[in-house]
Amino acid sequence: MFRIGEFSKIAQVPASQLRYYNEIGLFTPIRSDRETGYRYYSVQQLPKLNRILALKDLGLSLEQVKRLVEDEVSVEEIRGMLTLRKAQIEQTLQSEAMRLQAVESRLQQLEGKDQLQDDVILKSLPAQSFLATRHRCYNLSEAFAIANDMGKIVPKHVRAKTLGHFAAVIHSEQFEPDDIDVELVFLLKQNIDMTVTLSMGLEMSVRELPPIQTALTAMRFGGPERGISCHNAIGTWIETNQYQIIGPCREVFIVPPKLGHESEMVVEIQHPIAAITA
Amino acid sequence: MFRIGEFSKIAQVPASQLRYYNEIGLFTPIRSDRETGYRYYSVQQLPKLNRILALKDLGLSLEQVKRLVEDEVSVEEIRGMLTLRKAQIEQTLQSEAMRLQAVESRLQQLEGKDQLQDDVILKSLPAQSFLATRHRCYNLSEAFAIANDMGKIVPKHVRAKTLGHFAAVIHSEQFEPDDIDVELVFLLKQNIDMTVTLSMGLEMSVRELPPIQTALTAMRFGGPERGISCHNAIGTWIETNQYQIIGPCREVFIVPPKLGHESEMVVEIQHPIAAITA
């Protein structure tokens, strides 16, 4: 029989931890003196403590460990717990690896420039329903005209509450200023079903925008002329981190352009991407 | 300018988190209404928020992030922080990998038997000074005799406070009952310098026991005859986990044998091991 201090040295576990385990009923001393409150432990208890520490070391919570060591638990249940835990660790392992990549990428960025620039960030975007029309435009002005029209007509048909940001999905593979395949959309906060006819006869309908697991996003403050640095940043990121673009780019108008105040607009550019696995 | 709710949707960050960041002074709204307390944010703030989230995502603490975004920090310092963080992640990655191995090893154990047996555990042992004599014994009894002698003589020369457990370091490569190269030692809690002469003329001196980074330990309750299951467990573990023994085995007598009560003794067997890197 040892007092807590010596036992803690034998077991290589801080005394405070033993007290805590006592408190939560995970590991109780064989004897607690009623008078003095002193805890007494025996070497016979070491295997149990070791089992507890081993299970904790696997990353299980003390609650789980408690169940495993005190209740009679079926082998099936143990297997289940461990399998779950295994999946979690694999998950952690993967995300830590990504994190490492991110840090390394930052360090590399640092080598060249003297600034920590991070106007691009990764997001994961959920699926979302939207009201859209897809159109092949012969120039940017045409697209603007349609957008303008939408801005006037759509709010008449849909409650402001339901209406989200205005956005564009750019389907053109390459950028050719006189042939832009673009989908002009209003994101919807609620699921509704409707169609809207614009003044030029274009039809808008409700569809589901697919989710993007990994999206590389950048903010653009101002009109398209400010887009160069954005695309630069995005391109650099994709190149240094060995990713590729795997779908159409989206532009969400956080602050939509107002006539005469175009420079105040704010657009989030979203590129679905994936790591190159080669 | 947005109120917290809308801004939280734009930025994909829960409002509670924005309030918290406000509270700790990490990210402040551009305006806080004195009357109502309402917080107002601007899209202009998104880049800063994004920078914050990106740095947080690297696994830095909010304190560190705060320093990085608000103070003027030199590139050198940023580099230092990131390099440190990189090392940490690599560390995590490694230990998570080991954890995964451990879980898998448990699952495998489970396949065969219907019991969760874990009387072996990994420890890391610090260096320690000790008072020892090394001797080649022609049988176990001889070793016992020396040990007995030590048990009588050493306490006369060293204060009980300084004296730690009795232990043995087994240097023999193979186990041959009639030629055991063993070091009989008293662990010391404090560093002292002395020599002790035993009754058979053997000299004990103070030396430093090297640390063991990874030790596989097992508890033996009872005399050497109980050692079989221990060595079994150790062997099994080493085999299934692809490790190898890289140094002499130590036996620490947690509860030393008393004449007539040998079955009550408790010994911790410690094997220095390392992963096979092939």
Add this chain to the structure above:
DNA sequence: CCTTGACCTTCAAGTTGCTTGAAACTTTAG
């Protein structure tokens, strides 16, 4: 026998990065 110092006790609070909830106020939509 007493003192000294090491050791032990309980209890409270702090750690990190938030989340949840309560009670009360403001704004907005209908």
Add this chain to the structure above:
DNA sequence: CTAAAGTTTCAAGCAACTTGAAGGTCAAGG
């Protein structure tokens, strides 16, 4: 004008302990 939605502050809770304060206990030395 009212109800619903959104906001505020404040407090507590999570996990697994650690740290510290105030005070009680124990063994050895004088």
